[in-house]
Amino acid sequence: MAEKTSTPGRRFIKLAGMTASIAGKAVSNSIKSFNANDEEKLAAKSRLYEDIGLKIADTLGEMKGAVMKVGQIASQYKDIFPPEVAKAIAKLQRQAPPVPFSTIQYQIEREMGKPLDQIFASIDSEPFAAASIGQVHRAVLPTGERVVVKVQYPGVDEACESDLKQVRLALRLAGVFKIDKKLQDKLFDEMRDSLTAELNYNIEAHNLQVFSTFHQQLDSKVIIPKVYPAYSTRRVLTLSEELGESIETASTWSQELRNELGERLFRLISQEVFFLHSFHSDPHPGNFAFRPDGSVVVYDYGSTKTLSPELVNINKQLVRAAFSHDIPALEQALRELHVRNYNGQIPAEFYQQWIDILISPLNGEYDFAKNTAHHDAVELLKKSLKYWDSFQPSPETMMLNRTISGHYWNMINLKVKDNFKPLLEEVVPLHSPASPT
Numbered sequence: 001m002a003e004k005t006s007t008p009g010r011r012f013i014k015l016a017g018m019t020a021s022i023a024g025k026a027v028s029n030s031i032k033s034f035n036a037n038d039e040e041k042l043a044a045k046s047r048l049y050e051d052i053g054l055k056i057a058d059t060l061g062e063m064k065g066a067v068m069k070v071g072q073i074a075s076q077y078k079d080i081f082p083p084e085v086a087k088a089i090a091k092l093q094r095q096a097p098p099v100p101f102s103t104i105q106y107q108i109e110r111e112m113g114k115p116l117d118q119i120f121a122s123i124d125s126e127p128f129a130a131a132s133i134g135q136v137h138r139a140v141l142p143t144g145e146r147v148v149v150k151v152q153y154p155g156v157d158e159a160c161e162s163d164l165k166q167v168r169l170a171l172r173l174a175g176v177f178k179i180d181k182k183l184q185d186k187l188f189d190e191m192r193d194s195l196t197a198e199l200n201y202n203i204e205a206h207n208l209q210v211f212s213t214f215h216q217q218l219d220s221k222v223i224i225p226k227v228y229p230a231y232s233t234r235r236v237l238t239l240s241e242e243l244g245e246s247i248e249t250a251s252t253w254s255q256e257l258r259n260e261l262g263e264r265l266f267r268l269i270s271q272e273v274f275f276l277h278s279f280h281s282d283p284h285p286g287n288f289a290f291r292p293d294g295s296v297v298v299y300d301y302g303s304t305k306t307l308s309p310e311l312v313n314i315n316k317q318l319v320r321a322a323f324s325h326d327i328p329a330l331e332q333a334l335r336e337l338h339v340r341n342y343n344g345q346i347p348a349e350f351y352q353q354w355i356d357i358l359i360s361p362l363n364g365e366y367d368f369a370k371n372t373a374h375h376d377a378v379e380l381l382k383k384s385l386k387y388w389d390s391f392q393p394s395p396e397t398m399m400l401n402r403t404i405s406g407h408y409w410n411m412i413n414l415k416v417k418d419n420f421k422p423l424l425e426e427v428v429p430l431h432s433p434a435s436p437t
Helices: 008-032 038-061 066-075 083-093 101-112 157-174 181-198 201-218 255-276 309-324 327-336 348-358 372-390 398-414 421-427
Strands: 134-140 146-152 236-240 278-280 288-290 296-298 304-306 365-367 417-419
Touching: 008 038, 008 157, 038 083, 038 157, 101 146, 101 236, 157 181, 181 201, 181 398, 201 236, 201 255, 201 278, 255 278, 255 296, 255 309, 255 398, 255 417, 255 421, 278 398, 304 398, 309 327, 327 348, 348 372, 372 398
Parallel strands: none
Antiparallel strands: 134 146, 146 236, 278 304, 288 296, 365 417
């Protein structure tokens, strides 16, 4: 019998060691900086954050399971960490090394209750994808259908809660959070919910069926893998093999085809947000594949986010306010989203400059290959730091922001050159019914 990827005791010792090391570094830095001037304190703090970031990344990166997933989720919320920490833990987004096939076989047989050769006609012993909480193998059903089998590592779900607590303790002791305790609580509740959902493949199977039904009613060229319930459990998920080309390959196709793929991606995510009120929230390019007929294949519905009708309406108000340059309405929407706090007054010019940049990819034909919005934002950011205390990361918007920014980069990688404004107006009419069009 294969052993679990890591016992709870060993995991706790590793994480506790990381926490103690980080706490020690923080205390040592405070002592050394006691008589330092402001410039020396700033430099010492930057070095401390670099050390802390590397320690977190190294420890979590060598551990399978929930703790690495926690690190990956944390790395997606860059706004809540100092840049040095965010940069170090960003490497946790990379693929994890696979576990031996004997461990995978043990998990499948335990879940399905029978020997592997009685379940599948064949299964590849080498995975074609390996991640933090499981890996994926190609297989053939007894009926001859080609499938992919997603298998969760043994013991991962049992470690979820303790892993999350240890990582939060380490980050709190390091003093690297840029948000108050109330927001920390909300953020970690969000992480816990996301992690719990991803660890239950029954939830992902349900998501796949819901989103597939939704998209097939709107666009037959959005392809979502089919679930095989008889070959799936809480920890094993068997899906139809849906092939497609990578975003790198698709970026070499004609401009017309790239634009069609970009429009399909845009409609896909905007319809999920504004019509279904639930969306695929992991926009990593590896979760999408593309076909020469214009189809888009979407993988991995383990990470989704559901929005309340109230939250959807506030986001609609935000979009309309931005396009109409209605600064009071914009600021009110940001307050309702808990992004704009009550620190200080902000001149209208500040908002106007950011609006011009942020809506430019949606306000007429835009060449994503030139990537001007990103460069303009970097330049404006340097001039905007004096107002940054008036804003804060918001748990209500983080998943949506992450998804939008991820798809912005997907459009850049696809080298789309198109006008998305008519597509935006399909889901968010930019003029209220009472106003002239």
